[in-house]
């Protein structure tokens with residue numbers, strides 16, 4: 001099968017079993033070989049027919065710089081999972097090198113290599129991709145013939161042109177900032193999606209939850225997408241599941257929540273996907289970052305209005321605090 005090989009992706013982080021390795025950063029270097037069918041991309045010259053290796057490299061760095069792990073075996077498994085979020089990748093070989101590992105004799109390098117296939121253990125991403133086989137994504141409404149409709153590696157799109165969606169992100173368990181960064185990368189990595197705006201990061205008091213619920217971090221992103229609204233929701237739920245599946249979550253708290261706030265200004269009371277999000281109008285944790293991102297934004301629907309005005313009137317507007325404009329780059333300074 002065709003492959004894309006990315007080698008020497010490097011980042012520093014504190015991973016390892018020994019005490020000092022929990023605090024002192026050291027380099028980790030990753031090679032990844034992704035197996036996928038490149039024949040379409042070879043014919044069409046279109047990035048949406050392959051995987052964007054720049055996005056894969058970002059994902060690898062996000063995992064390395066993410067939550068502490070003791071073992072490079074675990075780091076390799078997390079990296080393989082994040083790569084298999086790209087539904088086109090059928091199989092991946094990941095090598096993690098730890099050249100400065102605490103080994104007392106002279107050595108060149110130590111590494112682990114793992115191989116994971118989409119079929120070995122279906123990830124939420126692969127399950128969602130497999131379920132949505134009806135029609136593939138494309139960037140224009142005209143090119144419906146370019147893809148193989150039988151392929152299980154497709155995500156349905158509506159071929160209805162380019163839509164604009166506003167997605168709210170939040171979480172209050174674990175390294176939320178890191179997870180939100182990874183979520184932005186993952187949303188942008190869904191074929192047909194392009195992130196066009198990222199709000200500042202806010203710390204917000206838990207809204208509508210039991211006293212003592214930890215604060216959330218929240219942000220809002222704008223996405224242009226060729227996906228229909230249901231398929232976008234499906235993709236967002238897949239990304240949520242990838243970040244929540246192995247954690248113990250007490251009621252209400254969550255590592256990652258992704259809601260569609262607005263989709264082309266549509267209004268719908270379908271409970272599966274209510275538009276605009278039915279509680280957005282009264283949530284400062286949505287309104288404040290959205291108003292920062294787009295001071296002229298308007299929430300449609302019964303409770304709608306200028307987002308900045310809704311924020312002004314919102315009962316909990318003092319319970320949100322702007323933390324960082326540059327959080328997406330990796331720091332909160």
Ligand SMILES: Nc1ncnc2c1ncn2[C@@H]1O[C@H](COP(=O)(O)OP(=O)(O)OP(=O)(O)O)[C@@H](O)[C@H]1O
Pocket residue numbers: 233257258259260261270271272273274275276277278279
């Ligand atoms: N605009 C929307 N965005 C995301 N999910 C929605 C939307 N409208 C309806 N839903 C449905 O809501 C269900 C529950 O979603 P979720 O678990 O994110 O809720 P929640 O985060 O606990 O509450 P809230 O929706 O108040 O933020 C989803 O399965 C989804 O089908």
Ligand SMILES: Nc1nc2c(c(=O)[nH]1)N=C(CO)CN2
Pocket residue numbers: 169170171204205206207208209215216218257285
């Ligand atoms: N501050 C804050 N509160 C919440 C949030 C959230 O993201 N931030 N999400 C909720 C359910 O989605 C309920 N309450």
